[in-house]
Amino acid sequence: MGKLYKHHLFWPLCILAALLLFNLFYSPDFFSITMHDGHLYGSLIDILNFGAPLILVAIGMTLVVATKGIDLSVGSIVAISGALACLTISKGTDQNALGLIVISILLAVGLSVLLGAWNGLLVSVAGIQPIIATLILMVAGRGIAQLVTGGQIITVSSSKYSYIGSGALATLPFSIFVVVLMLIVALLLTRKTSLGLFIESVGCNPTASLMAGIRANWVILSVYVFCGVCAGIAGLILSSNVSSADGNNAGLWYELDAILAVVIGGTSLNGGRFYLTGTVIGALIIQTLTTTIYMIGVPPEITLVVKSFVVLAVCLIQSDSFRAAIFYRWKTRHYPGEKESIRHVS
Template structure:
């Protein structure tokens, strides 16, 4: 039973997340404290969920892309473009609080995000360009497009309805949590309750065999890139609405790397095939909790990324079954050298 539990794909990610939370609790006894102010819940745990919402969204989309043996390096740029377009439309309106303006900004932003996903998907599925190169094109160009939209400036808005998306509360919890929950539920239903999930895993495991079996692998690949960009677009709206502004240069910066790390920590292989959405969510929460921990203990900003990289490396090594077996073998060899020597001669 214990061995089966350890081999579960969520065991090590949940263990690392629990260890991080325990460290924070020991360092700051009030870390788990949740207070109610004006009918809303506040606390460090709520902040982790709220601030981690955009990364979770991007990571969900990235999971499906990686499951097809692809990669999307453009999600950070899509986040910046999406937020820039939405804030530009709201800022140019005479009445920034009009719901018609808000819905127009959201629809335009998400439509553009989907079109950017179509661009990536066509380059990968139709033009047969390697995913890392195809999405690198939009990663570089997209950041420039975002700055063109904002004219190199930070666009600020003063719209309460728009701000509610990323900073508002619903049923005492941040509204962004419900957005993540809805997207995760839709992705899980499509991936596990329909044939789409099987198609994605088939394409990732063996694209040629999938095509020979009659599966339209190009359509599947196009779909996952569209969905990934849509998730990045939603994340961009949440980020920009949370601070009531859009920064084409810094919004979504390095999100693609954090999303890839979240997917890998969650147990999904970069070689494609089987994927784990809940593992990805846990991986994103680990990264957000780690970021919160680093800021809380006062690590200097200039070495924050170094500390983060080492911790993520340790998490990935702990999760690796091959690495654990290697360590265990070395430990047994050092502790029982005589037995190991007898076993070697016997073989």
């Protein structure tokens, strides 16, 4: 039991379970899943489907954070990717042409690679602090997305493109399979090759890693590129789900939710060891929390306030030092004679 209690996934799973149980008590049919036209429908399916873009962005953010970096531009990359894909499709004579859809996807993902590489070069080669380097694209990226869309919302009428975000495969939303594929790729690259060890080494001590023969610049560049790809694919899912691109609002605040998901999942912002499965659970917690807030009818104007307080409570529950302080106060209040022994053990 002690090992289970100390496992990095213990508290995230407990928090996710608590949120799901609260929803079940509030709405008894929350766990109900129905089949309609070969598709599964239900609140749990919606959490997975609507949470897919955030999970993708958080997976890429995890590797960046593991190198002791941060990427504030992921929300802008989400907007740019969706805008470019929708613009390309809208210019075609037949919006359902498979070749046009493939070209639009490749262009969007290719641009995301370039944007991720731009961030990586600023951090690894130019030596700019990650928060400043990515803040540049965070601000400029919104402008680029609005330039692509002409300041308007671009709508498309392509069933093939909308399949990415709203289609179903084997009765489940197709977006879930995209997330699983990217998670498997990330796990294989970081757990079955030496890349994961290099990332953790660079995050712990880049100077020592360089002296050990690890090309820290290439490692940092690769994680920012991968993060850009994840954000680009997330942009495709978001825009295809609503068959439109909004350069101003698409992916707004995704960078903050992704960072929260990474922290909730157990990865430290100080770099080093990282947990991809924990990040996925963290993203599911945030999406479940968002669903809960809307379900219980919290007024839109205070939604972010409620969400921030809940996230703060979640982070405090996960904090070892906070739990130790609470336990110490409770113990000394109820057993004053053990105060000195507890302090000595601590």
